[in-house]
Amino acid sequence: MTVAVRSFAKINLGLYIGAARADGFHELRTVYQTIALHDLIRVSVVRGSGIEILCKDPRVPLDSSNTCWRMAERVMEELGAQGRVRIEIEKRLPVRGGLGAASSNAVATMIALERALKKKLSGVARLRIAAEVGSDLPLFLVGGTVLGVGRGEEVYPLADLASVGMVIVTPEVGVSTARAFADWDALVARGAELRSAGTGQSPVTTRPDTQLTGAECSDRLVEVGRALSAWLSGLTSGYPNTGASAKGGSRAGNLLSDLVRTGIENDFEKVVFPKYPELRDIKGALERAGSRYASLSGSGSTLYGLFRSAAEAAKAAGRLRKQGVKAVATSTLTRRQYWKRILD
Numbered sequence: 408m409t410v411a412v413r414s415f416a417k418i419n420l421g422l423y424i425g426a427a428r429a430d431g432f433h434e435l436r437t438v439y440q441t442i443a444l445h446d447l448i449r450v451s452v453v454r455g456s457g458i459e460i461l462c463k464d465p466r467v468p469l470d471s472s473n474t475c476w477r478m479a480e481r482v483m484e485e486l487g488a489q490g491r492v493r494i495e496i497e498k499r500l501p502v503r504g505g506l507g508a509a510s511s512n513a514v515a516t517m518i519a520l521e522r523a524l525k526k527k528l529s530g531v532a533r534l535r536i537a538a539e540v541g542s543d544l545p546l547f548l549v550g551g552t553v554l555g556v557g558r559g560e561e562v563y564p565l566a567d568l569a570s571v572g573m574v575i576v577t578p579e580v581g582v583s584t585a586r587a588f589a590d591w592d593a594l595v596a597r598g599a600e601l602r603s604a605g606t607g608q609s610p611v612t613t614r615p616d617t618q619l620t621g622a623e624c625s626d627r628l629v630e631v632g633r634a635l636s637a638w639l640s641g642l643t644s645g646y647p648n649t650g651a652s653a654k655g656g657s658r659a660g661n662l663l664s665d666l667v668r669t670g671i672e673n674d675f676e677k678v679v680f681p682k683y684p685e686l687r688d689i690k691g692a693l694e695r696a697g698s699r700y701a702s703l704s705g706s707g708s709t710l711y712g713l714f715r716s717a718a719e720a721a722k723a724a725g726r727l728r729k730q731g732v733k734a735v736a737t738s739t740l741t742r743r744q745y746w747k748r749i750l751d
Contacts, residue, residue, distance in 0.1 A: 408451065408523055409449050409523070410450050411447060413445040413446075413448075414445050414446040414500075414508070415444070416500050417441050417442065417511070418506065418702075418739075419438070420438040420702075423436040423674055433558065435557070435558060440739050441745050442575070442739050443737045443739075444499065444737050446500050446508060446515075447497040449494070450516060450520050450523050451523060452523045454491065459493045460473055460495075462495070464496075474509045474541055478537075482528065482536065485528060488526065496512060502581070503583070504581075507547070510541050510543045510546075514548060517533065533548055542559040543559045546559075550749075552567050552568045552742070564742065568741075570739055571713050572716050572718070574714065575711050576734045577708070578685065578708045676703050679708075680703075686703065689710050690703070696723035696726050696727055697723050698712025698714060699712075700712070723736070724736040
């Protein structure tokens with residue numbers, strides 16, 4: 408039996424890079440948000456042994472360096488299963504684009520493999536294996552709006568943001584995440600004034616559903632945390648977080664206003680934009696097209712803009728395409744939408 412699973416992408420609503428850790432990773436703070444764009448993963452298990460990956464995109468590795476391969480190895484071992492695993496990856500998302508495609512592919516492989524084998528991992532085993540394979544895999548076991556801390560693998564489900572119209576731009580530029588982190592470290596070492604507080608951060612210990620950042624974080628992050636926490640708690644508009652419109656404007660509009668007001672940002676922009684000025688230009692184009700909030704996703708090269716409505720997003724995407732920009736209109740996915748749509 409072949410099992411097909413949609414492998415949805417993510418964006419980052421802000422990304423704060425903290426100090427380098429002893430294990431070589433950095434302390435991170437981010438809010439992940441799943442979106443409707445996706446790859447398609449098909450998995451089957453037949454007689455034999457080993458793992459086979461098929462993909463028409465030449466940029467996708469077909470060996471053990473592929474996260475899907477590593478995921479399949481760990482799942483088969485954890486479940487004590489035997490057989491030859493065949494994984495077909497239908498690419499629709501950019502490779503090395505900042506949308507978490509490889510990580511999402513791996514989690515989709517896990518879900519499909521469980522169904523193909525008719526065996527289930529425990530929730531604890533799922534998260535453990537996901538974190539072992541990669542830093543941002545666990546978010547795809549939650550979906551919707553997710554707080555990420557640690558190196559990004561420690562995740563907390565947040566009250567969902569209402570579905571928001573958005574435009575995704577995928578430039579023909581590949582940004583290396585490892586290189587971006589190295590550039591960030593070099594910039595910090597040069598003593599650049601990147602934030603009002605120091606780069607050293609202690610782990611988040613507060614409840615993520617009431618406060619996203621601790622008092623020891625920078626003033627900017629505290630303000631961002633307060634604004635998002637208030638929005639998530641339904642305090643911004645005075646209405647519960649149901650996704651319905653509130654008096655005086657939509658919840659999406661309230662969120663976008665808060666993002667703009669607090670200055671939430673992606674720290675990678677400080678090192679990626681100088682190296683790839685065309686990406687900074689695209690962010691400006693998104694803003695001129697009417698985006699209420701635009702940002703790099705992850706380390707890039709994908710950028711996104713959030714709009715007040717799906718109609719505004721569609722109009723902006725058309726306008727950008729006429730300018731030669733590879734843009735597509737889509738929307739964010741709530742947790743319920745994510746899990747409802749994940750099976751093909």
